[in-house]
Structure formats: C-alpha cells, structure tokens
Amino acid sequence: MRQFTAVVNPTAGDATGAASLLHLARLLREAGAELETEYSHSLAHAQDIARQAGERGRVVLAVGGDGMAGGIGGALSGTGTVLGLVPAGRGNDFARALNLPTDPAGLADILLNAEPGRVDTIEVESAVHRRTVVLGSVYAGVDALANRHANHARLLRGAASYYAGGLRAVTTWRAADYRVTVDGTEHAHRGYTVVAANSPYYGSGRLIAPGARVDDGLLDVVMIRDAPRRLFFTLMNELKTGAHIHRPEVQVLRGKELRIEASRPVPYGADGEVEATLPVTVRVRPGDLPVLYRPAGAEGH
Known part of the structure; x- marks a missing residue:
C-alpha cells in the first residue's frame, strides 16, 4: 500500500x-x-x-x-x-x-x-531564473500580464479572475516584436504572445494548445500575431474550445527547445508563479516525472 x-x-x-x-x-x-x-x-x-x-x-x-x-x-x-x-x-x-x-x-x-505514468516537464532558463522546472506552460506577452492581474485580483476567483485580467491586459497592450528560435530555426513574430505549451490548458481551462500532449517529448509553440483588439477579444472567447488555432493570426510550431526574445521589455510567466522579463530559453525534459494518472484509453481499476 x-x-x-x-x-x-x-x-x-x-x-x-x-x-x-x-x-x-x-x-x-x-x-x-x-x-x-x-x-x-x-x-x-x-x-x-x-x-x-x-x-x-x-x-x-x-x-x-x-x-x-x-x-x-x-x-x-x-x-x-x-x-x-x-x-x-x-x-x-x-x-x-x-x-x-x-x-x-x-x-x-x-x-x-493507477500506475505512475511518465510526463514531460519544462526547463526554464533566464538571467533571473537560472534554472526553473515547471509542468504546464511558459507564456510571454499579454497573457503573462493578464496572469499578473489575475494573481492580484481580490474580488474575483477562478476563470472570472483570468478573464478580467485578460481584458485589463489587452486594453493596454502594444504589439511586441519577438524573435522566436525553435530547435535552431529563427522565426520573426509581431503580436500578442508566444506560448510554449506542455499542457493543452492554461488560464483556468483555456485550450491554448489543443494538440499538446504531456508525454510526447515536444512543446507546442503557439504564437498569436498582431490583430485588431476586437478580433483578439474574439480569439479569447475561442480559447474555450481551441478554435483559435484555425485563424490565420495564429501559428503553431512544435519543438524541443526554444528561445524567446523581444525588442522591448516583455513579461513572461510559467505555471502562474514565475514572473520575469524576456529573454528566456525553454527546453522539454521528456518523461522526467512519474505522475499518478490514467492516460487516455487506459483501463480503470
């Protein structure tokens, strides 16, 4: 036992x-x-x-x-x-x-x-956090700002605090120019955010990376480009179902290591706790943690 x-x-x-x-x-x-x-x-x-x-x-x-x-x-x-x-x-x-x-x-x-199943973790390295390991995602841009607002919300809880934090962040956000290097290939990106996702979900149930799996040895890199604010609010609503990834303003890449840089100070976060400023390097650590859960399709007890 x-x-x-x-x-x-x-x-x-x-x-x-x-x-x-x-x-x-x-x-x-x-x-x-x-x-x-x-x-x-x-x-x-x-x-x-x-x-x-x-x-x-x-x-x-x-x-x-x-x-x-x-x-x-x-x-x-x-x-x-x-x-x-x-x-x-x-x-x-x-x-x-x-x-x-x-x-x-x-x-x-x-x-x-349940038998322990091995899941991937994410190693986060920057000048501030020299080596931090998290589980879910690293996000750089408006969502990091939104999470900061949500963490300091006193009257709202759960999804409501994240949604209110998102609205507050979007109203003041200016598009940032990013340089995103995924497994050695550089991508120029101007927009709202870059998310390196091990988990499909962040922000209290928002399906930011529908294709992400916790045990595939890869990170899904979701980049939301610059768009009119009214369209971004639509995208926020589409995060409930993952429909946003079909929009031309959204690009999804996959890789094992990425570096995120920006032309101005841009906040990033990780699993709701880490708060810092770009640049940051992110690496997947495949199968590095045994967790008690039943993978999809596994037989129950």
Whole structure:
C-alpha cells in the first residue's frame, strides 16, 4: 500500500487546500494507505518538503493549484519520486490535462491504484531564473500580464479572475516584436504572445494548445500575431474550445527547445508563479516525472 505525503498550500483556491484534502484523506486511510500532511508557508518550503518526502520513498501529493503542482513537480523532476495531484486552486490546468477526476472517490481510486505514468516537464532558463522546472506552460506577452492581474485580483476567483485580467491586459497592450528560435530555426513574430505549451490548458481551462500532449517529448509553440483588439477579444472567447488555432493570426510550431526574445521589455510567466522579463530559453525534459494518472484509453481499476 502506498505511503503519501500531502504538501498543502493553505491559501489555494476559494477554500483552503486543507478542506479539499479532508474527504480524500479519509478515503485513502480507509483503504489502508498511510498519509501524512505538511503545510507549506512558501513555494520554496513546499519544494523542500516534497524533496525530503521523496528521499524517504513516499508518494508526494501536491495540494493546491497550478503554481503548487508546477513548483513541486519541477522540484521532483528527474528524481524518480512519484507525484500525485489534488486540485485545489483557481486554474488546476495540469490536473485537467491529465483528466483527473474532480470527485474525491474518483481521485482516491487514481491515487491508490493507477500506475505512475511518465510526463514531460519544462526547463526554464533566464538571467533571473537560472534554472526553473515547471509542468504546464511558459507564456510571454499579454497573457503573462493578464496572469499578473489575475494573481492580484481580490474580488474575483477562478476563470472570472483570468478573464478580467485578460481584458485589463489587452486594453493596454502594444504589439511586441519577438524573435522566436525553435530547435535552431529563427522565426520573426509581431503580436500578442508566444506560448510554449506542455499542457493543452492554461488560464483556468483555456485550450491554448489543443494538440499538446504531456508525454510526447515536444512543446507546442503557439504564437498569436498582431490583430485588431476586437478580433483578439474574439480569439479569447475561442480559447474555450481551441478554435483559435484555425485563424490565420495564429501559428503553431512544435519543438524541443526554444528561445524567446523581444525588442522591448516583455513579461513572461510559467505555471502562474514565475514572473520575469524576456529573454528566456525553454527546453522539454521528456518523461522526467512519474505522475499518478490514467492516460487516455487506459483501463480503470
């Protein structure tokens, strides 16, 4: 029977991470699993707890949102420690990419019985973040600004905070001139954003990269070109379904490594936590993290 260490972000989401864990913890213990709970006071603290638990051979549960999942997943990448996710944040986009159940019984079944599947991670390197590893995506441009606004929203939660942050960011955004180098090939790009996606989702369920897979050893690079603001608002709505990728203003590339530069200071972010300014180099780390989930088509318990 598995031994779990739950690392809880006590400020995640609308309710506390601890509240999200209560029902699940009872189900795990009733099944005979051992569960210890640790509360983090910072992401760095959460990463330390996770590493120490992994060194003791325990399965680490990241209880929180995408920042918690990405921070802990990044810290465990390459160590062999198995990660489980307990979605308890605003976005929960990486959990969505893994198609994890939202009900405690379904999630408990995954954590108790699923075989670990190896997923890719993303190494992020810049002058500020010399080497950071995340799970979901790196985004440079208006969406990084939108995420910053969403993180500081006090009255709105979940998708509403991201949508409001997006509206605020778009109204002040000026198109940037980017230089995007994908696996050694340079692409000039003028527009709103460049996204390097391991997960199809970001921004609380927006399907930014419908073709992205967490286990294919590649990043989907989505570039949205300069367009009238009214069209960009239409594109924002189309992110709900992924229909935006069929527009001529959107280009999708795939690769293992890319460097994003810009002619003026442009913010970038990663998994809702990292905030910095271009340039940045991004690399996929194929199959670097074992995670408890059932890939599409896998048989249930």
